[in-house]
Amino acid sequence: MKMVVLIPSYEPDVRLINLIEDLQASIPGMPIVVVDDGSGESYGELFKQVVQLGCMLLTHKTNLGKGRALKTGFNYIRSHMKTEGAVCADSDGQHLPTDIKKIAEAVREYPGRIVMGSRRFTGKVPLRSNFGNTLTRKMYAFSTGVKLYDTQTGLRGYPAHMLDWLCELNGERFEYEMNMLLEAPGAGYALHEIPIDTVYLDENKSSHFHPIKDSVRVYMPIVKFIASSLSSFTIDFVLLFILQLISGHLLFAVVGARLGSSIVNFSLNQKFVFRKGSRASSSASLTKSLPKYYALVVIVLLLNYAFLHLLNINLGVPLLVAKLLTEAVLFLFSYWSQRKFVY
Template sequence: MTISVLIPAYEPDERLLNLISQLRALLNVSIIVVDDGSGDRYHDIFQEVEACGCKVLRHDTNLGKGRALKTGFHYIREAGLEGHVICADSDGQHLPEDIIKIAHSLDHMGHRFVLGSRRFSGKVPLRSRFGNVVTRGIFTLSTGTKIHDTQTGLRGYSVSMLDWLCEIPGERFEYEMNMLLRAHKDGFLITEEYIDTIYLDKNKSSHFHPLVDSFRVYLPILMFSASSILSAILDFALLFLIQSLTNHLFLSVVVARMCSSICNYTMNRKYVFGMSKTSNIHHSLPRYFGLVIVVLLLNYGLLYLYHEGLAIPLFIAKLLTEASVFLFSYWVQRKYVY
C-alpha cells in the first residue's frame, strides 16, 4: 500500500510535528506539506518538517486551502507518486489511525473517493456542529445526496483522480464543497468512513472565518439551486408567452422546455461546476438532453390532460405537471445523467 499524505498548513504549531512523527512511526509514507504563506515566524516549524523527511511546498502569500491542496496535487502528479493520496489537516483533528482507515478503504474502492466523516458526538464546539448541520441539509436538498460530514478535511483519493482534482474550481474553503458537487456529475462515488471527532481547545486554531468562509462554502450550493429556479421561471414565462401568441400548446411546451433546459445545462456547466473540457460535454450532454426529450413528452401529455382534458387553468395545470414529473426527472438525473 503506497500512500502520499498531503497536509495544507497555515500558521501551524507543534501539532503538525506530532502528526508527522506519529505517521512516520506507523506507516512508510510520503508526506507533502504545503506552507500556505505562513510567514517568517513559522520558518522554524517548517524547517523541522523538512528535517523529518517531508517535502515542503511554499506559497509566498496566503492563497487559501483550495489552492494549497491543488499545489500538492500538482506536485504529486508531476513527481509520479503512485498509490493513494490522503489529505489531512494540520491542527491535530485527524488521528494517524483514521488516516490508515481511509487508506485501507481506498484499497477496496474503484472510481471513487473516501471521506473521513466525523460523528459529532460528545463535546463539539457549537459553531462546528451548527455549521455542519446547515451545510449537510442544504447539500442534501440541492443534490439529493446525503453526506454525513460535508466539511471534513480528511479525504482519500487514488492518484488516477489527480487531473480531476486539479481542475475543480475554488481557491479557499469552497474548493472542497465544489469537489462534492462535481463528484456525482463526473462519475465519482463518495464513500464515508466514520472517524473520531477531535477538537482541541474548542477548535480555536481553526482558520475558518464563520461569515466570509461560510459564504464561500455555501455559494456553490446556492448557485446550484438558483440555476434550477431560474430555469423553471424561464420555462413558465416562455410557456405562457408562446401559448398566448400561438394558442398552440405542444409548440409552447417544446420551445419553453428546450430553452429552459439549454439555460439550465449551460449555467450548471459554466458557472456552478466550472466545467470546460469537451470530454465533459460528450459525457453529460447526450444523456442530459435525452432526458429532456422524455420529460418534454411527459410534460406535454400531462399538461394536455390537466388543461385540455380536465379544463384546469393553465397556471395550475403547469404546477401540477411539474410536480408530477419532478420525482421521475430527479431520479433519472441522479442515476443516469450525472
C-alpha cells in the same frame, strides 16, 4: 511503495509538530508532505522543525487557499514520488494517527474509491460545526442523490491514479473539497466512508473556515443552478402564457415555451453551473452533454404537459397555480438529473 500523508497548513501551531511526531511513531517510514499556504515569516521557525523532522515542505509565498495547497501537494506527489496514493489530513490536531492509518489501509482495500474519514458528531460538538455539517450533508444529498454522513471532513484518501484528476479540479479554497464530491460520481469515482473519532479542540477556534464567505463558495454550485433555473423558468412562464393566448392550444404553448427556455437554460448551465476544467475540456464535453440534455428536456416536457393537463384540464386548477406546482416538482427532478447524467 507507501502511502503519502499530505498536510495543508496555514498559520499552524505546535499541534502540527505533534501530529508529525505521532505519525512517525505510529506509522514509521510513511512519507509526509506539508504545504505552507503563505503563513508568513513569523511561522518560519515552526516550519523549520517540520523540515528537521524529515518532511517535505512546499511553500506558497502568499495564502492561496486550501484547495490550491492540496493541488500543490498532489502535483508534487505525482511528479516526484512513487506511491500507492495520498491521505490528506488537517494540521490542527483533529485527525488522529490511528484514523489516518485506517484511511491509508482503506485506500489499498478500495483502490477505485475516494475514502473519507466520517465523523459521527457525538459528544460535545461546536454548534457551527454541527449546523454546517448537517446543512451541507442535506444539500449534497439533494444535489447528487448520494448520501454521505460527513461531507466536510478533511481526512480523505486517494489512490495514485486519481492524482491527475485531483490536480485538474476547479476550486482554490474550501469549495475545492465540495467540488471534488460533486464531480466524483460523474468521473466514475465512488465515495467510501470510514468512521473516525470526532475531535474538536477549543471549540474548533483554530479553523480558518469563515462561516459566511466560505459557505458561499461551498454552496455556490447549487446557488448558481437555482439562479439559472429561475431565469429559464421566467422565460418559460412568460412564453407559455403568450403562446397560449395566441394559439389557444395548451400543448403548442408548452412545447414552444420549453424550447425557448431550454436554450437559455442549457447555455447557462454549460458555461456557469456545471462547468468543468478549461474551456477546451468544456467544449469537448459539449457534444456529450447536449444530446443528454435535450433527452432530459423531452422527458421534462412530457411530465410538464402531463401535470399541467391533469391539474388544469382535468381538475380545473387555474393555469397559473398549476404551472407553479408543476415547476416546483420538476425543479428537483431536473437538478438531480443534470448533475447525475448530463454534465
